[in-house]
Amino acid sequence: MRLAYCYDERFLQHDTGLDAHQLPDGSVLEPVEHPSSARIIRRTAQLLAASGLLDDALLIAPRPATEDELAAYHTRDYIAHVRRVTSEGGGWLDPETPVVPGSWEAAVLAAGAAIELTDAVLSGQARQAFGLLRPPGHHAMRDRGMGFCVFNNVVVAVRHAQRRGVQRVMVLDWDVHHGNGTQDAFWDDPSVLFVSLHQDNWYPAGWGSVDQVGAPGAEGTTVNIPLPPGTGNRGYALALDRIVLPIARQFQPELIFVSAGQDASMEDPLGRMLVTMSGYRAMTERVRQLADELCDGRLVVLMEGGYSLRYVPYCTLAILEGMTGRISGIGDPHEGTSELAQAEREFRSDQEAAIEAARRALAPYWRL
Numbered sequence: 001m002r003l004a005y006c007y008d009e010r011f012l013q014h015d016t017g018l019d020a021h022q023l024p025d026g027s028v029l030e031p032v033e034h035p036s037s038a039r040i041i042r043r044t045a046q047l048l049a050a051s052g053l054l055d056d057a058l059l060i061a062p063r064p065a066t067e068d069e070l071a072a073y074h075t076r077d078y079i080a081h082v083r084r085v086t087s088e089g090g091g092w093l094d095p096e097t098p099v100v101p102g103s104w105e106a107a108v109l110a111a112g113a114a115i116e117l118t119d120a121v122l123s124g125q126a127r128q129a130f131g132l133l134r135p136p137g138h139h140a141m142r143d144r145g146m147g148f149c150v151f152n153n154v155v156v157a158v159r160h161a162q163r164r165g166v167q168r169v170m171v172l173d174w175d176v177h178h179g180n181g182t183q184d185a186f187w188d189d190p191s192v193l194f195v196s197l198h199q200d201n202w203y204p205a206g207w208g209s210v211d212q213v214g215a216p217g218a219e220g221t222t223v224n225i226p227l228p229p230g231t232g233n234r235g236y237a238l239a240l241d242r243i244v245l246p247i248a249r250q251f252q253p254e255l256i257f258v259s260a261g262q263d264a265s266m267e268d269p270l271g272r273m274l275v276t277m278s279g280y281r282a283m284t285e286r287v288r289q290l291a292d293e294l295c296d297g298r299l300v301v302l303m304e305g306g307y308s309l310r311y312v313p314y315c316t317l318a319i320l321e322g323m324t325g326r327i328s329g330i331g332d333p334h335e336g337t338s339e340l341a342q343a344e345r346e347f348r349s350d351q352e353a354a355i356e357a358a359r360r361a362l363a364p365y366w367r368l
Contacts, residue, residue, distance in 0.1 A: 002056060002057060002058045002125070002126050002127070003053075003054075003057045003058065003126060003127070003128050003129065003130065003320075003323060003324055004057065004058040004059075004060050004117055004120040004121065004125065004126035004128070004129035004130070005048075005054055005057040005058070005059055005060065005129070005130050005131075005132075006059070006060040006061075006062055006113045006116065006117055006129075006130075006131045006132065006133070007041075007045045007048075007131075007132040008061070008062050008109060008113070010062075010102075010105060010106060010109055011041060011062075011106050011109060011110060011132075011133060011134040011135075012038040012041060012042060012106070012134065013100075013101075013102025013103065013105055013106045014038065014099070014100065014102060014103040014106035014107065014134055014135045014150075015038045015100055015102065016033075016034035016036050016037065016038065016098050016100075016148075017033075017034060017098075017100070018031035018032065018033060018034065019031060019032055019033065019034045019035070033309075034098065035148075035269065035270055035307045036135075036136075036148040036305075036307065037307075037309065038134065039309060040306060040307065040308075040309055040312050040313075041132060041134045041303075043309065043312075043313045044132060044303075044312060044313040044316045044317075045132055046313070047313040047314070047316075047317055047330070048132070048313075048316065048317060048320060050330075051317055051320070051328035051330055052328060053317075053320045053321065053324055053326060053328055054320075058120060058125055058126050060113065060116050060117055060120055060129070061116070062109040062110070062112050062113035062116060063109070063112045063113075063116060064105070064108040064109055064112045065108050065109075065111035065112040065115060065151070065156060067079055069111065069112070069115060069156055069159075069160065070108070070111060070151055070156060072155075072156060072159035072160070072163075073142060073152055073155045073156060073159060073185050074140070074142055074143070074151060074152070075142055075143045077143065078142065078143045078144060078145075081093075082099065082103075082104060082107065082145065082150060082151075083104055085099055086099050086100070086101055086102075086103050086104040087101070087104070089101060090103065093144065093145030093146070093150065094144060094145060094146045094147075096146065096147060096148065097145045097146055097147065097148055097149065097150070099145075099150065103135065103150060106134060106135060107135055107150040107151050108151070110131075110133040110134060110135060110137070110150075110151070110153050111137070111151045111153050111156045111157075113131050113133055113153075114131055114133065114137075114153040114154065114156060114157035114300075114302055115156065115157055115160045117129035117130075117131050117157070117300055117302075118157045118160055118161050118255075118300055119160075119164075121255070121298050121299070121300055122161065122164055122166070122255070122298070127296075127297040127298070127299070128288070128291070128297060128298075128299040128300070128301070128323050128324075129299070129300045129301070130300075130301045130302075130319070130320060130323060131153075131300070131301070131302045131303060132303050132316070133153055133302055133303045134303070135148060135149060135150045135151075136148060136149050136153070136261070136303065136304040136305055137149045137150070137151055137152040137153035137154060137155070137156075137181070137259075137302075137304070138152060138153075138154060138173055138175060138179035138180075138181055138182050138259045138261070138304050139152075139177070139179070139180055139181050139204065140152040140181045141180070141181045141184055142181075142184065142185075146181075146204070147177065147180075147203065147204060148305070149181065152181045152182060152185065153302055154171055154173075154182055154257050154259050154302050155181065155182055155185040155186075157257065157300065157302070158171065158185075158186075158192060158257060161255055162191070166254050166255050167191060167254055168191055168192075168193070168251060168252060168253045168254050168255075169191065169192045169193070169253055169254065169255050169256075169257065170192075170193040170195065170248055170251060170253035170255070170256045170257070171186070171192060171193070171194050171195065171256075171257045171258075171259060172195045172197075172244065172256065172257070172258050172259070172287060173194070173195065173196045173197070173198070173258075173259035173261070173304070174196075174197045174198075174236070174258070174259070174260065174261065174264065174283065175198065175259055175260075175261025175263060175264070175304045175305045176198060176199045176202065176261060176263040176264040176268065176270070176271035176272075176273055176305070177198060177199070177202060177203045177204070177261065177263065177270075177271075177305060178196050178198040178202070178203070178204065178207045178208030178224070178226075179194075179196050179198075179259055179304075180204050180207040180208070182194055182196075182259065183196065183207065183208075183212070183222055183224075186218075186221070186222070187214060187215050187218065187222060188214070188215035188217065188218050189218060189221070190214070190217060190218040190221050192221065193221050193223065193247065193248065193251045193253060194221065194222050194223065195223040195225070195244055195247070195248075196208055196223070196224050196225065197225050197227060197236060197239055197240075197244075197264075198224075198225075198226055198227070199226070199227060199228075199229060199231075199264070199271055199272060199273060200226035200227060200228055200229075200354065201226070202271075202272075203270075208224045208226050209224060209226065210224055210225070210226065210357055210358045210360075210361035210362075211361055212224050213361065213362065213365065219364075219365055220362060220364070220365025220366060221251075223243070223244070223247060223358075223362060224358065225239050225243060225244070225354075225355065225358040226354060226358070227239065227273070227351060227354050227355070228348075228350045228351055228354055229272035229273065230272065230273070230274055230346060230348065230351075231264075231273050231274065231275075231346075231351050231354075232266070232273065232274030232275055232276070232279060232343050232344065232346040232347070233274075233275055233276060233278065233279030233282065233343070233344055233346075234345075234346065234347040234351075235346075235347060235351040235352075235355070236264070236275060236279060236283055237279075237282060237283070237286075238347075238351075238352065238355055239355050239358070240283060240286050240287075241286075242355055242359060242368070243355065243358055243359055243362065243368060245286065245290060246366065246367065246368055247362070247366045247368070248290055248294065249290075249293075249294065250366055250367060252294060253294060253295055254295050254298070255295055255298045255299075255300070256287065256290065256291045256294075256295060256298065256299050256300070257299075257300045257301070257302065258284075258287060258299070258300070258301040258302070259302060259304045260301050260302065260303055260304055260316070260319055261303075261304035261305035261306055262280065262305070262306035262308075262311075262312045262315040262316055262319075263305040263306045263307055263308075263312075265280075265306070265308060265311050265312070265315050266311070266334070266339065266340070266343040267308040267310065267311040267334075268306065268307055268308045268311070268312075269307050269308065270305070270307045274342075274343040274346050275315070275343075276315075276332060276334070276340060276343050276344055277311075277314050277315055277317070277318040277332040277334075278318065278332070278344065279318075279344070280315045280316075280318040280319050280322070281318035281319070281321050281322045282322070283322070284301075284318070284319045284321075284322025284323055285322040285325075287299065287322075288322060288323055288325070299323070301319060301323065303316070310333065311333070311334075314330070314332060314333060317330060
């Protein structure tokens with residue numbers, strides 16, 4: 001069955017530009033690119049196109065999400081606020097989330113693309129789907145943007161799938177930052193299993209501890225696995241094998257989404273993790289096999305964060321390799337370095353202890 005794929009140059013209208021800071025003497029420190037640079041997505045699209053993995057893909061054209069589709073999660077006041085700020089020349093949705101005039105079209109197209117990719121899988125046109133979307137979404141709350149996110153693409157897509165009759169949905173978020181907006185959306189919804197693998201005590205503050213398991217009536221369907229800085233391929237694999245896969249098999253989803261943030265990589269400036277290209281491939285292979293086992297392969301993977309201009313394209317390519325079961329022949333740019341060897345063998349007792357703490361917190365709700 002074909003892979004559905006969506007990327008559109010109009011996503012890059014959400015151009016966060018340069019990041020400049022005024023110094024006490026009134027001068028401006030030489031600007032650098034905002035961490036969430038559009039160039040990261042453009043370079044990723046270029047590498048994926050050159051890999052050959054998309055040669056037989058079903059190419060999905062995005063369309064703008066409607067206000068009603070966005071309002072399946074977001075308040076109409078917030079939707080109107082985003083439209084107003086962008087139409088007036090741009091500004092800030094929160095102290096970390098800039099928008100420009102083109103951000104409105106990019107954001108509604110990204111949300112609409114998530115819906116179209118979901119439809120491609122549900123209709124049987126494709127077995128799996130990947131969306132190279134911008135802006136990302138998993139931090140966006142009902143009534144505000146945050147963490148570089150405007151609209152919560154995965155939540156909008158899940159709500160659409162539910163309207164189409166899907167009864168049980170799993171969302172796996174492996175972005176290094178906790179997907180607080182997604183957790184908020186499904187906190188009291190026992191029909192959605194939300195699983196987050198993220199760096200402990202990181203962004204956003206107050207979210208993602210092991211004791212956050214869901215509202216009364218939905219306990220256990222929020223699964224948080226905070227991992228210590230320095231966790232790499234082996235730690236993520238153990239968390240999947242020991243907690244995520246057993247819970248998923250008990251939950252029996254009909255459709256699986258992945259919020260794929262490649263900022264847990266060994267090179268990311270906004271994370272302190274050590275996942276490599278081979279680690280992302282291995283995680284994706286596990287999830288693809290899980291989807292094959294539980295839900296006829298129905299898997300939708302949506303781009304979230306990732307801030308290494310050099311390494312995000314390669315880690316994203318590894319995800320496509322894991323989804324398709326094909327190896328592109330494009331190697332890890334760190335191949336042969338001592339840093340890659342160290343990252344791929346790194347595993348410490350504090351990582352195992354963190355996974356065990358999450359397992360104990362979830363054991364009252366699942367057979368673990």
